[in-house]
Amino acid sequence: MKKIRSKLISSVLLLLTLVICFLSGFKFLSMQKKEDVFPTEGLTSKKMLSSYFQTLKNTWGDTEVYIYEGQEKGGNLLIQGGAHPNEPAGFITAVLLIENIQATKGKIVIIPRANNSGFTHSDPQEGNPQRYSIETSAGRRSFRYGSRLTNPIHQWPDPTLYINPAGQKLSGTESRNLNRCYPGRKNGRLTEKVAYGIMELFKKEKIDLAIDLHESAPEYPVINAIVFHENSEELAALALMELQLQGFEFSLEFSPKNLRGLSHREWGDNTQAMAILLESANASHGRLKGKTSPALILEGKDKNYVKAAKLGRLFVPYDEEGVPLKLRVARHLAAVKSILSSFEELHPEKKTEIKNMPSSNEVRMKGIGPFLHPPN
Amino acid sequence: MVAIFALLAMILKLPIGVSLAFSALAGSLLGGEGIGLRHLIEGSFGYFDTILIIVTAMIFMKVLQASGILDTITSLLLRTFYKKKSALLLTAMFLVMFPGMITGSSTTAVLSTGALVAPVLIKMGLSKVKTAALIAMGGILGMIAPPVNILVMIMGAGVDMPYVGLTIPLLIIVVPLAIVISLWLGYRDIKIIEYEKMKAVLPPSYHKQYGFRLYLPLIVVLVLMLGQSVLPKIMPDIGIPAIFLVGSLIGLGCGRPFNFFKATQKAIKESTPILCILVGVGMFIQIMTLTGARGWIVISFLSLPSIFLYLGIATSMPLFGAVSAFGSASILGVPFILALVEKNAILTSSALSAVAGLGDLMPPTALAGIFAAQVVGEPNYFKVIRHCLMPALFELVMGVGVLILTPLLDKLI
Amino acid sequence: MQIVYNLIVLYLVGHLIWYLFREKKFWNKVCAVLVLIMFLLRLFLIK
Ligand SMILES: [Zn+2]
Numbered sequence: 001m002k003k004i005r006s007k008l009i010s011s012v013l014l015l016l017t018l019v020i021c022f023l024s025g026f027k028f029l030s031m032q033k034k035e036d037v038f039p040t041e042g043l044t045s046k047k048m049l050s051s052y053f054q055t056l057k058n059t060w061g062d063t064e065v066y067i068y069e070g071q072e073k074g075g076n077l078l079i080q081g082g083a084h085p086n087e088p089a090g091f092i093t094a095v096l097l098i099e100n101i102q103a104t105k106g107k108i109v110i111i112p113r114a115n116n117s118g119f120t121h122s123d124p125q126e127g128n129p130q131r132y133s134i135e136t137s138a139g140r141r142s143f144r145y146g147s148r149l150t151n152p153i154h155q156w157p158d159p160t161l162y163i164n165p166a167g168q169k170l171s172g173t174e175s176r177n178l179n180r181c182y183p184g185r186k187n188g189r190l191t192e193k194v195a196y197g198i199m200e201l202f203k204k205e206k207i208d209l210a211i212d213l214h215e216s217a218p219e220y221p222v223i224n225a226i227v228f229h230e231n232s233e234e235l236a237a238l239a240l241m242e243l244q245l246q247g248f249e250f251s252l253e254f255s256p257k258n259l260r261g262l263s264h265r266e267w268g269d270n271t272q273a274m275a276i277l278l279e280s281a282n283a284s285h286g287r288l289k290g291k292t293s294p295a296l297i298l299e300g301k302d303k304n305y306v307k308a309a310k311l312g313r314l315f316v317p318y319d320e321e322g323v324p325l326k327l328r329v330a331r332h333l334a335a336v337k338s339i340l341s342s343f344e345e346l347h348p349e350k351k352t353e354i355k356n357m358p359s360s361n362e363v364r365m366k367g368i369g370p371f372l373h374p375p376n
Numbered sequence: 377m378v379a380i381f382a383l384l385a386m387i388l389k390l391p392i393g394v395s396l397a398f399s400a401l402a403g404s405l406l407g408g409e410g411i412g413l414r415h416l417i418e419g420s421f422g423y424f425d426t427i428l429i430i431v432t433a434m435i436f437m438k439v440l441q442a443s444g445i446l447d448t449i450t451s452l453l454l455r456t457f458y459k460k461k462s463a464l465l466l467t468a469m470f471l472v473m474f475p476g477m478i479t480g481s482s483t484t485a486v487l488s489t490g491a492l493v494a495p496v497l498i499k500m501g502l503s504k505v506k507t508a509a510l511i512a513m514g515g516i517l518g519m520i521a522p523p524v525n526i527l528v529m530i531m532g533a534g535v536d537m538p539y540v541g542l543t544i545p546l547l548i549i550v551v552p553l554a555i556v557i558s559l560w561l562g563y564r565d566i567k568i569i570e571y572e573k574m575k576a577v578l579p580p581s582y583h584k585q586y587g588f589r590l591y592l593p594l595i596v597v598l599v600l601m602l603g604q605s606v607l608p609k610i611m612p613d614i615g616i617p618a619i620f621l622v623g624s625l626i627g628l629g630c631g632r633p634f635n636f637f638k639a640t641q642k643a644i645k646e647s648t649p650i651l652c653i654l655v656g657v658g659m660f661i662q663i664m665t666l667t668g669a670r671g672w673i674v675i676s677f678l679s680l681p682s683i684f685l686y687l688g689i690a691t692s693m694p695l696f697g698a699v700s701a702f703g704s705a706s707i708l709g710v711p712f713i714l715a716l717v718e719k720n721a722i723l724t725s726s727a728l729s730a731v732a733g734l735g736d737l738m739p740p741t742a743l744a745g746i747f748a749a750q751v752v753g754e755p756n757y758f759k760v761i762r763h764c765l766m767p768a769l770f771e772l773v774m775g776v777g778v779l780i781l782t783p784l785l786d787k788l789i
Numbered sequence: 790m791q792i793v794y795n796l797i798v799l800y801l802v803g804h805l806i807w808y809l810f811r812e813k814k815f816w817n818k819v820c821a822v823l824v825l826i827m828f829l830l831r832l833f834l835i836k
Contacts, residue, residue: 010810010818017822017829020413024826025835027414121836124422125658125703127415127666153834156791158425159613160479161524161605169539171529219711222536258538287707288675290668304668304675311679313715391816397823420827421836427824428794431801618793637804644804645812652820655827 031130032120035143037064037095037112038373040356042102044069049111052204053197055186060154061194063116065201066098067109068354074106075343075350078202078210078273079336082113083178083263085146086123086285088132088297089328090213090278092143092368093336096329096358099373106352109205115178115194117154119146128284132294134367138374145297148285150176155190165192166260179212182266202271208350209235209343212263212277213332217286218305218314218323222279226335227253229268229275236276238342239335246360248334274343278335280328281316300324326367334360377403377660377669391649392740396656400663407667419662423654426483426700430651430747432620433487434643437751439593439624440491442639443631447579448590450495457496458574461566462559464500468493469514469558473550475598476518478605479616480526482701482736485515486747488597488620494751499577501567504752509763510561512748516733516771517557519701521550524605527705527729534710537721544789545726545778553730553774557767582631589630597623646750653740661699670707678711685715689731690776694768697735700743704732719782723789727782730775734768737761798832 039046047065050057081094094112101108113119122128122145133142152158158172165185174180176191184196202210216223228236236252243250255264255275267275283289283302290296290304301322309318316323337357344351358371380402384395400419404412440446457464471493476485490511497507520527522543529539582590600619603611614622628636664670673696680688689712696704709728716724736744742761749757778785805828809821830836 006813007810009815010812013818013822014806014809014825017825020417020826021829021833021835024413024417025830025833028418028830028836122418124418124420124424125661125665127419127662127664130414152424153831153836157428157615157617157794159604159608160601160616161608161613163608169529171526171533174533219714220534221714221717256536258540259536260538287671287711288678289665289671292666292668302671304671307675308678313678313711391820393823394816394819417826417830417836420823421830424827424831427827428797432797614790614793617797618790621797640800640804641807641811644801644808648805648808648817648820648824651824655823 027130028121031122031144031146034119035141036376037098039066039098040100040102042068049194049197049201052200053193055193056197059190059193060117060120060151061190061197063111063113063194065109065111067107068101068103069107070103070105070353072105075208075347075352076107076109076206077340077352078109078111078205078207079213080111080114080198080210080263081213082111082119083115083212084148084214085113085115085118085144086128086148087215087282088143088145089215089280089282089325089332092325093213093329093332096333096363096368096371100356100358100371102355104353104355106350107205108352108354109201109207111198114198115150115191117150117190118148118178119144121147121151123147123149126285127292129292129294129297132297134298134372135369136372136374137370141372141375145284148177149173150178150191152176164261165195166266168260179214179263180261182261182263183270199270202267202273207271207273208347209339210267210273210275211336211339214277214279215282215285215328216279218281218283218316218318219286219288219308221315222253223281223315224249224331225251225253225279227255227264227277227279229255229264231268232274232276235274235339235342235346238345239338242338242342243334246334248331250335276339278332280331281318281323282328283323298325300328327364329368330360330364333358333363377663391652393649393652393654393656396653396660396740400656400659403660403663403667407663409666412663412666415662415666416659419660420655420658422658422661423700427651427654428617429481430483430487431643431647432617432624433484434647435640436597436620436624437487437491438639438643439627439636442634443627444580444582445590445593445627445631446491446495448581448583449492449594450499451578451581452583453493453496454499454574454578458500458569458571461563461568464496465558465562465566466555468497468510469554472511472514473518473521473554475601476515477521478524478601480519480524481616482515482519482733482744483747484616485518486511486744486751490515490748491751495579497562497566498752500569502562502565504754505759506561506565506763508748508752508754508760509767510558511751512737512744512760512764513557513561513767515744515748516736517550517554519736520546520730520733522546525729527701527709527732528725530702530705531709531713531725531728534706535713535721537725541722542726545723545785548785549726549730549774549778553771556770560767560770561763586631592630593623593627596626650746657699657741661703674707674711677708678715686776686779689728689779690772693728693731694734694738694772697732698738698741699735700741701732701735704735705729708732716779720786723778723782723785727775727778730771730778734771737764737768795832798828802828802832
C-alpha cells in the first residue's frame, strides 16, 4: 500500500515536472521568433550571411545582411549591430538605419543581428526581461533583449579552456562570444563560423570601413568610447573632434595589440578595412544594476549607478536622469555620421553618401519611435 | 527572502535546495513579478554545466570504488608513504590539487583524486573531518593554481586583461599555502606506523589480478584533462563531464566487475540533494538580480570607505561565494579590480582569485566542503568547514597581503 | 560533441526518473524534480 502511494506521488510529481517544462519551455522558445525589420525602398538587396559562407545555411548562426547601394560607386561601409544581443543600442541603431536610409553613393552593408543565436535566449541569473517595446507613430514594436553569448542549445558544450582563432586563452564560455571569435574558423564552433562568415563578407563586399556597435556596463573602463585599430587612428581623431563640436563626449581607445579575437583588432589585422568599435553606457547589463525591467533598458535610470557615480566608481557621468536608450542610439548615430564624414575627408575617392539618416539630435529629443516603421 | 529561507530550512527542516527554491518563488511574488516561472528556471541554468560535472564526477568516483581501483591505489600509496609523514602530506596535497590545476574546478579535484588520498590519510590516523578539510582546501588551492585559473579568466574578461603571465603570481600565492595548510592540518595527527600495523589496515590490492590496466581509467582521465589545458591544439577538448564518463566506461573493463547502472544510481542518489541546492541558489540569485537586491549588495560593498576596501574584499568575496566562487569573481571581483585600477591587474586578479576561491567553503553551496565531506563519509559538512577555518584564514591573509603588497611585488617579478 | 552530450543528458534523465520512483522520502523526490526540469529542457534543446 505504502509502495503504491509512493509511486503515485512520483507519478504526480513527474506530471508536474512535465507541466513546468511545458510552461517555461513555451516562454523560452518564444525568444526564437525574430522581430520584424522593415527596410526602406532604397534597399538594393537582402542577403543571408550564408550566401558568403555556405556552411552557415540552416543554422542559427545565419543572419540577415541588408545592402544599400548608390548609383555612383564609392566607399563600402559595414555597420554591425547585435554582436552582443544584450546591448540594445547597437541593434536598434542598425534597425533605425535599415528603416530610414537611402544610399546615393557607395555601398552600405548592415548586419543588425550579428550573433543571431544570442537573440534567442537570456543570460541565466541576470534577471533580464525577454523583450522591451518602443511606441511608434502607429503602434508598439517589441524587440528581444538577448544574451551576450550564443545560445548554449546551438553550441554545446563549452570547452574548459577556450583558445580562440587568434590564439588567445580565454575561459570556456567565451567560445560563444562572437566578439572574441574573430577571425573565425571555417570548421570551428558555430560562433567561430559566424565570425568566419563575416570575414568572408568583408572580402566579397570589399569593405573599406567597418563600424561595430556595442554597449558596455557603466563600471567598465572602455565606455562612451571610440575604439580604433591602429589603421584608423587619424580617422578616429578626426571623428572625435567633430563629435566634440556637436557636444558629444567620447574617449579614444587604442585597440590593444595583445587582446586578440575582438572585431576592431582582427578586422583591422586581417582585412583592408579600417576598423572601429563604438561603446555606449547600458545600465541593464551592469553588475550594479538595481531592479531589472524593460524600463531600465529604455530609460536607463538606476539609483545604484547614481550612487556609484558619486563614489567615483564609474567611467561615465551618471545622474538621476539616467542614460536612456534614445540617447545611446543618438550617440551611435552621431558617431557613425562623424566617422563617415572624416573618412570622406581622408579618402575623398571612397565617399559614401547616405540620404535620410536619422539625425542624432532629433532621436535624442523625440525618441526612437518616430523613426521606426510602424508594426504591420 | 532570507527570512523565508531560514524558516523553511531551519524550522520546517526542508532540504536546503527546496527551501531556496520556495523562498525565490516567494521573493518573486513579493517583488511583484508574479510566479516568474521563466525567471526561476532560467536562474537554475546558471549551474547547468557545474551540475553535469558533479554528476559525472560522482559516477567516476563510484566506478573507482566499485571496481577496486580505489582500494588498490590506497594500498599502493600506503606502502609507499607509511613511514614518511611530511612527504605523505605534501604528496596528498599535490595529488588533490592536480585535477583542479588543470581544470580550474575544485569539485573535480575533490571528487577525483580527493577520493584517492582520503582513505590513505584516514588510515594513517588523520580524523575524517580533518582529512575532508585537507581535501577541500586542496581542491580550492588547485582551482587557484596555474595553469588554469577560471576565476582570473572571468575577472580578466570583465576588464579586458588577457590570461598571460599569471603562472608566477599564482605560484607565489599557492605554493606556500599548499605547504603550510597540509602540514597544519595533518602534521600533528598523522602517525608513523609500524610495517605490521600498516599491513593490518591495508585494503585489498587488485594489482596482481588485473595488473597495469587497473590504473587505466585514472590515467586516461588525467591525460585528457591535462591535454585540454596544455596541448589544446592537439588534444580534443571533450569537456570535463565527457572525460569523467570516458574514464568511468573504461573502468568497466579494468577491475572487479560491477553493475554500471547501479553505480550511476548511487551517484545520482548521493548527488541529487547537492544538485538541488545549486538549482535553488540559481533561482534565488535570479530573483535577487531581478528585484535589484544583488546590485544593492554590490554597491554597498563598493561604497565602503577606501580604508575598509580590503576588509570589504576579505568579507564580501568569500560570503558571495555562497553563490559560487565563479559568481563571486564575476559580480564582485570585476568591480574590485576596477576599484584598484592603479595597481597591477595581474597581481590584483591573482590575489582576488585566492579570496574568491574561498567562496567554495561558504554554505549553502560550499561545493568543496560538501563533496569533501561526502568523500570521507561525514554526513555533517559543517564539521568539515569548521576545520577549514584556520586554513581559510591563511589563504585570506595571503590574498589580502598580496593585494596590499602589490606595488612591491610588481617590482620584484 | 553536442550529440554525445545529449546522450549523456538522456542517460541522466533516465536515471533521475528511476531515482524519482525508487526514492521514498517526499522532499528528496522534490529535489529530483527540480534537477529533472533542467535536464529535460536541455534534452529537448529548449534552454
Ligand atoms: Zn559588446
